[in-house]
């Protein structure tokens with residue numbers, strides 16, 4: 001995954017923040033490469049003086065790296081099958097897959113909640129679940145929805161979760177809890193019993209729990225589930241903000257446009273197997289975009305476009321679409337205008353991640369057993 | 370989660386397991402004067418926010434060994450703030466009130482009270498009318514066979530399973546609470562509840578006894594007289610022994626709690642086992658195994674009212690409780706540290 005570095009990260013509209021994060025990431029990689037090699041030499045021993053940022057096969061700078069990660073549940077269900085996942089530092093990583101494809105199972109293994117049947121997982125350069133105690137204070141997680149103590153207020157819920165972390169300073173606990181509540185917009189409802197929270201409020205409180213401390217990595221399993229449009233927007237903003245601070249965000253979701261909007265990288269799972277992973281732009285580019293011409297003179301337009309080498313022409317209500325040709329598009333447009341076609345709109349519609357996703361995982365609606 | 374990992378780190382919860390920042394260094398590295406960052410990520414210095422993969426020493430979690438007890442405090446507060454806990458304690462506090470009133474009514478009606486003392490404390494119940502302090506002994510004897518262990522069964526059974534059921538267990542573990550630390554915290558809290566529950570019964574009994582009956586010097590089972598002050602001291606000692614008698618049930622309940630993800634199932638199983646053992650303890654054919662039932666020596670606390678105190682059964686009781694704590698505590702640990710948390 002070396003090739004997924006700075007240059008390819010840049011997404012239109014987000015080039016600023018993401019680019020910044022990556023320049024810094026790159027600098028750090030250079031600085032630490034010496035110690036990395038030492039750590040490698042020690043292999044799995046993990047005696048733990050120096051951080052080990054290599055996954056063991058040259059995946060430097062990977063925040064999450066799994067090798068042949070496999071989980072077979074006790075019932076015999078193969079939920080995750082030989083997963084080779086690499087999440088670069090500083091990325092916003094979208095983890096996609098249909099229902100039951102093994103996303104939550106993977107996240108549970110990464111968080112040390114369940115033991116892999118085989119294979120290894122490294123988080124922040126350390127093996128999980130063995131190094132849970134060292135790694136997890138740097139990780140904020142939302143796993144399969146929030147879970148709260150209904151008989152405690154929102155604030156008391158956070159105080160309890162914070163108390164569970166032995167590395168959390170009790171002197172700053174109240175301040176940090178208030179800051180986290182503020183960050184997810186729950187300050188006004190902080191005194192209310194969590195049992196009386198709405199789904200979206202619970203989700204926000206769950207997120208607040210993940211933000212109690214500055215984190216190196218955020219693992220969010222469907223974070224916008226149950227949120228109102230403003231809430232979703234805020235979460236997206238929050239994710240961007242965190243990412244620009246250098247936090248790596250690992251995000252599972254079904255909402256593809258959401259992934260497309262916030263993620264720099266993505267991986268797609270289906271039936272426990274990893275189908276693809278890489279920069280979002282590359283994934284979407286896999287499914288080709290289409291040339292869209294909006295015009296009332298569709299018949300003429302189609303004729304001209306055919307002459308210009310545009311294949312797979314389809315005449316629609318508002319104009320013509322086709323596969324974009326290899327030649328300069330401005331020339332194609334000029335040819336249309338020269339032929340007297342009244343062009344109201346001309347452009348290439350980028351293939352959405354949804355197209356790519358469906359192309360990869362199939363159209364079928366039924367959940368695989 | 371492997372057992373090896375936990376056993377390696379359980380001994381010192383904060384120290385050697387955090388290699389990037391050795392404990393003493395971490396303590397001094399954090400200057401106490403300026404308040405650390407208020408906003409989770411916003412205000413953190415950029416130098417520590419580099420998107421590098423590994424855990425670097427600069428961001429190594431600096432933690433203080435004492436912080437590890439924050440969870441215990443939180444657990445205590447959470448447990449005793451629950452409506453359910455309050456209800457259990459209220460039921461326990463009501464028992465001495467009912468016994469006291471019943472004795473008062475019966476004796477004022479003229480018929481001498483004999484043998485109706487519920488848990489087998491007839492030796493004490495007859496004396497209540499002479500001395501209110503005996504209501505403490507009677508109430509403890511009446512609640513020890515069932516009410517007290519049932520309350521413990523509810524708290525212990527729900528300890529892990531209840532958190533699993535609510536899903537809060539996974540968030541505690543990724544906090545990370547640490548499995549061994551969480552289990553120890555849960556056990557310590559259950560034991561604290563044993564003590565509080567017993568003291569609630571004793572205090573309620575003392576209050577009711579003082580209100581309804583005369584207080585004064587008392588006669589021990591051996592027939593000697595002791596002062597009221599010493600009687601009070603013995604009452605406290607008995608309460609402590611009764612609380613200690615519940616250690617075994619607490620460990621058993623905690624073990625059962627690690628077996629299931631349903632709090633209700635764990636509570637029901639624990640209470641069911643409790644009743645079964647009490648019944649089996651009465652069947653003469655099981656004579657050979659009865660000394661290993663956790664409830665077998667429970668009523669030995671009465672021996673503290675002899676002069677001199679008869680220690681044998683008391684010692685056997687405490688030894689048996691320690692055995693149960695060791696066996697079921699280890700079983701609970703083995704189970705919990707190796708368990709897949711899927712709830």
Ligand SMILES: Nc1ncnc2c1ncn2[C@@H]1O[C@H](COP(=O)(O)OP(=O)(O)OP(=O)(O)O)[C@@H](O)[C@H]1O
Pocket residue numbers: 073074075077078079097098099100101102103104105106368369711
């Ligand atoms: N506790 C369990 N015991 C047995 N099988 C399980 C368990 N949890 C999940 N599975 C199975 O493992 C597979 C993957 O489940 P998982 O929850 O990881 O999917 P997911 O990708 O998170 O799905 P969703 O998008 O619906 O959240 C499914 O086939 C599921 O039936």
Ligand SMILES: [Mg+2]
Pocket residue numbers: 103104105144221
């Ligand atoms: Mg899921």
